[in-house]
Structures are given as C-alpha cells and as structure tokens.
Amino acid sequence: MKIVIIGSGAMGSLYGGYLSQSNEVYLIDNDPEKVDIINKNGIKIKEKDGDKLFYPQALIDSSTIGTADLIILFVKALFSRSALESNKSLIGKDTYVLTLQNGSGHEEILKEFVSEDRIIIGTTQHNASIIEKGYINHGGSGKTNIGMLTKETNQLMPIKETFEACGFATDISSNIQKIIWDKLFTNVSASVLTGVLQVKLGYLIDNEHGLFLVKQLVREAVQVANGDGMGFDEYEVLEKVKEVLINAHEGYTSIYADIRDKRKTEVDTISGFVVRASKRNGVPAPTHEFIVELVHALEEKN
C-alpha cells in the first residue's frame, strides 16, 4: 500500500516507521534538517527491549509522489487545513484520508478535501515522544480504532490487515463517534486542566481540588455525549480517566507545553468539541465553555 504520513512528529514517526516494513511509506515534514536525518539514518524507535530502525522516505514536498492509497494525518489539528492544502496532489479519487489526531471535529476539515466515503476517523492508544530528530521513544501500546463516517466498514479491511501485519492491533468500529467521545474524555478534563493549572497529570489525582475539577468536566462531557445518544456511564468514564492519571502520573501534555510557551493550543478541537455538541443537542456545558475561553485568555497573555 502506498501510504503518506503528513506530519512526522513522534506519532507520525512511530506509524511511519512500523508501516514501512511492508508498505511504500513517505513521511512529509516541513523541517529540512529532520528530513535529511531520516533519509540518512532512518527512523530509530526506542522500545523496551532496545532500538528498532526503519527506512521510510522523508520529503518536504510531496508533489512528485503522485496519488496515495492512504494518507494519514498526524499534524496538530490547527494545521490540518494547511497541511492538506499543500499536499493536495496526493489526493486521487481512490485515496483514503485517515486522521489519528488528538481531539475531535476533524471530519469537518477533511470534508473540504475528500468525499465523505473516503474519510476514516481513528484513535490510537499508542503514545510516543521525541528523543531527538529521527529518534523517538515508544512509550505505550494499545489498540488502533478506525471507522468510516459513512459506517460502511468493509473498505477498512485492507487497512486493518496491513496495520496488523506491521504490529498495530486494529479494531474496526461501526460507531466511530462513540470511540471518539470515549477518547475525548481524558483530553477535555485532565489534559486541559494540566494546561490551565500548569501541572503534571498526577497532580490531578493527588490534589482533592484537582480531582473535583476533573469530575465536574467529566460529568458535563458525559451528559453532553449522552445527549447525542452515546450511553456512557459517568462512573466508568471517570474511572478510566483516573487510570490514565495514575499510569501517566509524571506526564506532561501538549496543552501544558503550549500554554507554558504561550503557543496556540488545540483547545478548540478538544473542549470546543463538547461545546459545539452541547449547542447542537441543548445539553448545557457551561464549564467547558468557560475553560475554552480561559485557555484562550492564557494563550494570549502578553
């Protein structure tokens, strides 16, 4: 399969590396130095049992590759539109576009570039972080979940097969919205709070007030999701979020780093998703509305 990964950050490099074992894989990145390093040395992935090395091709300009079978979008959500815009030549009539990005609501942007029956929404339980250019740490593993907006899932079999052949356990879901919500709960509660409070994830389970805030955000988000007929149980969702806090106790989030460095965060695709769903289905989400604006006010501080 001809697979182009747009955005070769930690997660893009992880998927790009492993998928290159049995596919024609291209990594698109706008950092010339990183592209050179990958083409020269390959991508090194630190696993618990040692380093692994893969050789996908890295490029800045994708215009010479022709159309792809599968594009995987791994840029920050803020850059989705411009990334697709500048790599338009990859999109043919048979090209699938898969987003494994954080947050939700990406389908709106994808629809500007491909028809609905070519859009794949996915989530991943893997996590990875950058050690240096061309070298990443594979921190945790798990399922990759993929589904079609159109609910026609047969087309996903070849993708599932090649993912699994390359080591990514993959589930096909016919209710992708529920998977997206399920994944979102941690981001719209714990991740956002690590940004606002400027703390590690563990603080939110160690500090009683931190945990109160997590609970309030989870409760509201579950109510909004259930207003969309998702049928989540608040207690179960909270237990899952708490598990993340315990497992990633010393972890920082990208929203933490973005606020610390006064960069624009992805809060509009994270908590903003809850706010938009709330406005659509009429289930109130005042705390999520508040936190979106709070994060923007923090981003824009001098």
Next chain:
Amino acid sequence: MKIVIIGSGAMGSLYGGYLSQSNEVYLIDNDPEKVDIINKNGIKIKEKDGDKLFYPQALIDSSTIGTADLIILFVKALFSRSALESNKSLIGKDTYVLTLQNGSGHEEILKEFVSEDRIIIGTTQHNASIIEKGYINHGGSGKTNIGMLTKETNQLMPIKETFEACGFATDISSNIQKIIWDKLFTNVSASVLTGVLQVKLGYLIDNEHGLFLVKQLVREAVQVANGDGMGFDEYEVLEKVKEVLINAHEGYTSIYADIRDKRKTEVDTISGFVVRASKRNGVPAPTHEFIVELVHALEEKN
C-alpha cells in the same frame, strides 16, 4: 467614640487615621515593628494634594483598653475568627462590631462573638495601598455603606455622624444584602480571574476571552442573587464591573498576589459566597463552583 480597628493594613490605617481626628482610636496589629513606627511617627496618608499625618494609638495586645464602642474588623477574612478571639476583651454588651472586609458571609463568624443586633455589615468604595510601614497611599474615594443585619438602622446614626465628621461619606442602608451582592460582583468575576490568569485587571477588558469569562461569571452571580430576590439587572451590573476594569486598568488584586505567592486566598468568602447562595436557593452556579476549586488547586501547587 472609642473605636478599635483590628488589622492595620492599608484600609485599617486609612480609617484609623481619619477617624482619630475626633475619636479615641486604637489600631491593633501583630507586627511589633509596625506598631512602634505608628506610635513614634503616626500614620502618614498620601493624598493627591500631599501627605496627611494622624496619631491613633497602635497596640499588639488590646487587653488593657477595656471595652470599645465600635470595633472595625479589617483583617483578611481568613483571620476574622482568630482576630476576634484574641481581642475578646474589647467586646462589651454595648459594643458594635463592623466589618468592612472584602467578600461576604462574615456575619456567620461575627455571630459567634456578638449578638445579631450588634453586627454592622459595611462596604467601602475607598481603596488604599501600603507604601511602607506607617505610610499608605489613598488611591480612591467613595461611599461607605453600612447596615444592620436586623434592619434596625436608627442605631447607626451616631456612627454615620462620626464617620462623616472625619471625611467618610456614609450611607445607611436597610437592604444590606443587596449592597453586599452589589460589591461582590466585581470580586467574584474580575478579581478572581486576575488570580487564575495572573494578569492585571485591565487585561480582562482588553482581551475578548477575558471579557467573556467576566460576563459568564457575572451572569451566573446575578442569577443566583436574583434567586435571593435581589432584582439586579445583568447588563447594569456588567457595566459597573467594566467601569472598574477601566478605572483600575493597571491594578493588581490581593487574590492575584496570593496565588502568585502561593498563599491561601479569600476565594471561599468571595466566590464561595455565590456557591453557598446557589446551594441554598437552587439557582445553579457551576462556573463559580469550578473557579473556587481551580483557585484552591492553584494555591496548593507546590
């Protein structure tokens, strides 16, 4: 009138200074150095037209003074109980206790020490800041509003008279709860936000997201107040808060400084008042609940 002011911070010094013109005034403070300076040099108050000097007596231990006609409580709300406890000997059967402290809900603590018909609740539009020990800047003037919990306001005439004789324009109100709410709106919106965001007051009117947050907190607080039959107009309240933001554009708040210095803030008597009223009257205040916990989580960050 024999007036004892407990807490000689900026505001205590301002009232203590001016009231000493025609009353027997004692300032109680637990800083021996400050007490010495005041007793030696007096209290110097910087006005727009120059410095003024007053000579109230300063003391650490009030046990030798006997009972007071009027006690004015000017300590931070957190210390109200311990301040009254250690100055109990000032309270006789005819002693009035007046609180001009920030925030609301002080009456609960005052009731532990004096009967309800001796409690005076007040607000002040004056503001002052410390230049150095014994020297304060009188930043802004305005009304002093006082009322009785019991609504029997005749007893307040002598206090109004002595306040006005000393330069404090004073109104007696028979609906003190409304005055307290009225003053609280700025504290539960703008002041709390300057703490959470770590910004000057002016940021909240210059930044669109800051202003959104102010509006949401004002809206909820007005709804809760009106649930108590106060009859506030949301638009009018917001205009008043905005006026404060414009006038005090470069100003910092105590809640800003407390969070910056990782001290315990007064948020429980500020936003906590809205939360308690909300629980009592059933009008929801989710954002105020959220912000109280957010402030505590920030206070407790290592």
